[in-house]
Amino acid sequence: MGHKPTLFSPVTLSGGLPVLDRLPLVLLCITLISVLPNHAQTGVIARLPRTTRADAVARAHKLANHAWVCGASNVHASCSSRYVSDWKPGQRVTGIPYRWGGIDTPEEFDRKLANGLAAGAHSRYGVLSCAAGMDCSGFVSLCWGLSPSAHAYSTSNLRQIAGKPKYNWFSDMKPGDVLNNAGSHVVMFTGYNPDGTINVCEASGSKARVACSRTTWSRFKGYIPLQYKGIDD
Amino acid sequence: MIRSSGIILLFLLCGLLASGAPGGRPETAPNLCTIPLTRAVRIPVSMLAAQDTAKSSSAAPTNLMISLGAEDELPEGPDGFDVLEGGGLLITDPLQSRVVSFASDGKFLKAWNLGFAADSLTVIANGMVLVREASTGQLHAFDREGQARPAEEATLPVRAEARVQPGKNRGEVVRTAANGTHASPLEIQFDKPGLALVSLESLAIDKKGDTYVALETTAGGGSPDAINLNKYVRRYSSDGKLLCEIADIPLDYYVAPVDELRVRNGLIYQLQTTKSEVRVNVWDTNQLCSRPSH
Numbered sequence: 001m002g003h004k005p006t007l008f009s010p011v012t013l014s015g016g017l018p019v020l021d022r023l024p025l026v027l028l029c030i031t032l033i034s035v036l037p038n039h040a041q042t043g044v045i046a047r048l049p050r051t052t053r054a055d056a057v058a059r060a061h062k063l064a065n066h067a068w069v070c071g072a073s074n075v076h077a078s079c080s081s082r083y084v085s086d087w088k089p090g091q092r093v094t095g096i097p098y099r100w101g102g103i104d105t106p107e108e109f110d111r112k113l114a115n116g117l118a119a120g121a122h123s124r125y126g127v128l129s130c131a132a133g134m135d136c137s138g139f140v141s142l143c144w145g146l147s148p149s150a151h152a153y154s155t156s157n158l159r160q161i162a163g164k165p166k167y168n169w170f171s172d173m174k175p176g177d178v179l180n181n182a183g184s185h186v187v188m189f190t191g192y193n194p195d196g197t198i199n200v201c202e203a204s205g206s207k208a209r210v211a212c213s214r215t216t217w218s219r220f221k222g223y224i225p226l227q228y229k230g231i232d233d
Numbered sequence: 234m235i236r237s238s239g240i241i242l243l244f245l246l247c248g249l250l251a252s253g254a255p256g257g258r259p260e261t262a263p264n265l266c267t268i269p270l271t272r273a274v275r276i277p278v279s280m281l282a283a284q285d286t287a288k289s290s291s292a293a294p295t296n297l298m299i300s301l302g303a304e305d306e307l308p309e310g311p312d313g314f315d316v317l318e319g320g321g322l323l324i325t326d327p328l329q330s331r332v333v334s335f336a337s338d339g340k341f342l343k344a345w346n347l348g349f350a351a352d353s354l355t356v357i358a359n360g361m362v363l364v365r366e367a368s369t370g371q372l373h374a375f376d377r378e379g380q381a382r383p384a385e386e387a388t389l390p391v392r393a394e395a396r397v398q399p400g401k402n403r404g405e406v407v408r409t410a411a412n413g414t415h416a417s418p419l420e421i422q423f424d425k426p427g428l429a430l431v432s433l434e435s436l437a438i439d440k441k442g443d444t445y446v447a448l449e450t451t452a453g454g455g456s457p458d459a460i461n462l463n464k465y466v467r468r469y470s471s472d473g474k475l476l477c478e479i480a481d482i483p484l485d486y487y488v489a490p491v492d493e494l495r496v497r498n499g500l501i502y503q504l505q506t507t508k509s510e511v512r513v514n515v516w517d518t519n520q521l522c523s524r525p526s527h
Contacts (some may be wrong), residue, residue, distance in 0.1 A: 046443065086350070086368050093369065100306050123303035124281065135305045155305050169460060170431045170451065171399050178459070185307045195399040195404075196432030196449065204351060205306045206488075207367040217431055217462050218451050219489035224459045 006038055051145040053176035056231070059143045060188050060201040061094050063134070063210045066106045070119055077118035079130035086208035087119055095209035097131030098122070103141060103151045109133060112208035122205055136186045139203035139210055140178050142229045143188055155186045162226035169225045170196075170217070176231060179223040190226070265523065271500075274322065274513040275340040278310065278506075283327055295341035297511050298328040299488060310488040311511050313353035313365070314504045316497040318389045322513055324504070325351040327367055332379065340514070345379030353491045361387050392433035395446070404433045406446055418522065419444050419473055427453040431462060435495035442471030445496045466494065466501050468518050477522035483514070 070087040077083035087093060096109050097120025104112065110130035113119060121131040134142065137154045144161075146153070153161060158180050165177070173189050179200070180186040187202035193214060201212040252448035281300040292298055320337035327350035334342040361382060362375045374384035387498030394427030397404040405418040423430040429451045436445040445468050452461040464482040469475055479501055480484035488506035495502045499519040505512040 091369075098306075100303065122300075123306040124300060137305050170429070183304050184302075185305065194397070195395040195434060196399075196430070197434065205302070206309045206312065206350075208350070208369055211370070216434060216447075216493065217460065218464055218484050218493065219484075219486065220460050221462060221484045222459050 016169075024030075047060065048061075049145045049147075050177075050230050050232050051228070052232050053174055054090055055145065056109070056143045056176035056228070057190050057201075059145070060139075060190065060210075061212065063106065063139060063142065063203075064201050064212045065094060066096050066109070066210075067092065067094050068096075068110065068113060068119075069093070071113065071116070073116035074113055074119040077121060077125070077128050077130050078116075080118075080121075080125050080128055083118060083121065083125050083128070083131075085118065085120075093119075093209065095207075095211050096134060096203070097133035097209050098203050098205050098207070099128070099131050100125075100135050100205070101127035101138075101151065102134045103148050103149050105134050105142060108148065120208055134203050134210070136203045139201075140186050140188055143176070143201075144230065146188030155180055155184060156182050158182075158186060158226060161230070164224055164229045165227045173198075173225055174233075176228065178226050178228075179220050180226050181220075181223045185223075187220075240496070252459060268477050268479045268501075268516045268518055268522070270481060270514055271517040272515050273334070274515065276335060276339050276511040276513070278510055282510075286464060294344065297324065297326045297333060299506065299508070300328055305309070308488050308508075311504070311506050312488050312490045313351060313492045314363070314490075314495065314502075314513070315354050315356040315492065316495050316500075316502050318493070318497070320497070320500075322502075323354055323356065323362060324511065324513075325354055327351055332362075332364060332375075344378070345375065347373070349373075355387070355389055355492075357387060357390060363387055363389060393438065393444070395433040395435050397430060397433050400429075402430045406433065406435045406444060408438060408444060408525075417473075418519075419446075419469055421446060421448070421467075423450060425447060425450070428463065436466065436494055436501075439496070439499065443476070443499075444469045445501070447494055466516070468499075468522055477518055479516045479518075 070089060070091045070093060072089040075085035075087055075089055096106060099121045099125040109132045118131040120133040121128040138151055141153055142148060175190050177189045178186050179189060187200040190199045190201055192198055197214055197216050199214050203210045235481060236462060237463045277296045278299050279296040281298055295313045297432060300308055302308035311324050311326055311330055315323050323400040326333050330347050330350055332345045332347060332351060332354060336342055350367040353365040355363045357363055360376060362377060363374045364375060366373060372384055374382040374387045376382055394407040402423045404421045407418050407453045421433060430448060431451060432449040434447040436447055438444050445466060448465045450463045452463050464484060466479040468477050482503060483505060487508045490504045492504060501516040501518060503514040503515050505514055
């Protein structure tokens with residue numbers, strides 16, 4: 001009849017050495033794994049551009065305050081017959097338009113607008129190469145100073161470059177952090193109000209542009225705060 | 234016998250001292266009640282299919298419209314509303330560029346075609362409705378039949394300022410007296426074990442001077458994986474007594490509301506756009522919120 005193993009029983013692994021005999025080796029391996037850097041992860045972090053919180057928020061406001069005028073050609077999308085614009089010809093707008101899959105800087109947006117591309121587009125029309133603007137993750141990427149040449153990060157993989165902070169989310173977030181709902185939406189936090197509500201900036205499909213607003217917390221149920229790994233505190 | 238009578242007397246004395254102790258929380262009312270959901274108005278929605286535009290959709294004109302959204306684009310749909318004096322509902326329908334008017338039971342009455350997507354609306358005192366254009370933030374004025382009116386003299390009502398003292402589960406709402414001066418602030422204390430007050434929002438002050446306040450708190454339950462919270466609405470009397478509380482406000486939104494809560498004649502209304510319907514949840518604070526005895 002066998003006995004129930006205890007913590008210090010000489011349990012063996014398939015005829016090998018007793019586990020207790022291997023314990024120093026196991027501990028050494030665990031220590032090495034935890035101490036040695038994860039090269040893939042650190043490689044990504046090492047390549048991340050550094051930015052300050054002030055710069056991230058300043059970029060957010062620049063994108064939200066970018067003024068433009070919708071031209072007659074900017075209400076049509078040459079690559080989509082179903083496209084319906086959010087704008088009217090001659091309309092003066094503040095804020096870069098929402099374009100699903102887009103990550104255009106203000107300069108690139110102005111250039112595309114001048115070339116007659118459509119101002120903004122929603123996901124229901126697909127990713128339109130003939131439109132200009134940015135989506136929510138493109139917005140956050142630009143605010144953090146990431147390269148606009150590739151839309152490398154979406155809400156689903158933002159965790160690769162931003163970690164979940166351990167602080168009290170309701171009182172200790174810092175401007176430049178984001179609230180992310182993987183697969184859905186992300187906004188940039190810019191500050192608390194005396195009543196406990198928060199200020200955020202976002203590329204919003206429903207507002208059709210980048211905009212900043214005061215909001216209560218209830219719309220962020222299920223979101224996760226994230227802190228950019230390239231932030232200089 | 235004498236000893237047991239003494240213990241009973243001691244308990245009674247302690248109880249009396251506790252109830253009348255100076256420095257007690259001013260808003261605590263002995264007859265605080267929690268108001269259950271009184272009714273829910275359900276309005277059907279149509280889903281905007283990926284290949285459709287709002288104009289090409291075959292949705293019933295009485296239905297409100299929502300879009301599915303996608304990765305990195307939130308679903309869109311009704312996110313603004315307000316309540317008319319008689320209980321009728323006005324709800325934004327941004328995907329169809331209109332405001333839709335419903336009776337208090339949810340029956341479709343009429344639609345106002347706006348020509349723009351609206352994300353917020355406010356019924357104001359002079360018989361006008363201010364509708365906010367989602368893509369510009371500009372306010373447009375209409376009468377209650379949906380006829381456009383000059384917006385120059387129309388302004389949004391200013392909500393009373395609120396403040397939270399972080400970490401203390403306390404806050405205050407700065408009320409304004411009838412003569413326009415600041416009256417004494419309404420002190421808010423939130424005491425529920427394991428929960429912390431996060432935000433305060435003054436919703437309305439009614440003709441009796443009662444103040445309606447929305448509170449957001451942590452949801453408790455240890456370290457959550459994601460943001461989780463509770464929302465309460467409380468009604469306070471003009472002298473600062475807490476009359477009643479609504480504690481079962483659902484926060485599972487498919488389309489997050491811009492206008493989340495409205496107060497009209499003691500009724501609390503919540504706009505909740507789900508994937509299958511637009512619900513307007515109603516709590517009647519008039520029936521159960523009896524005034525504290527003096």
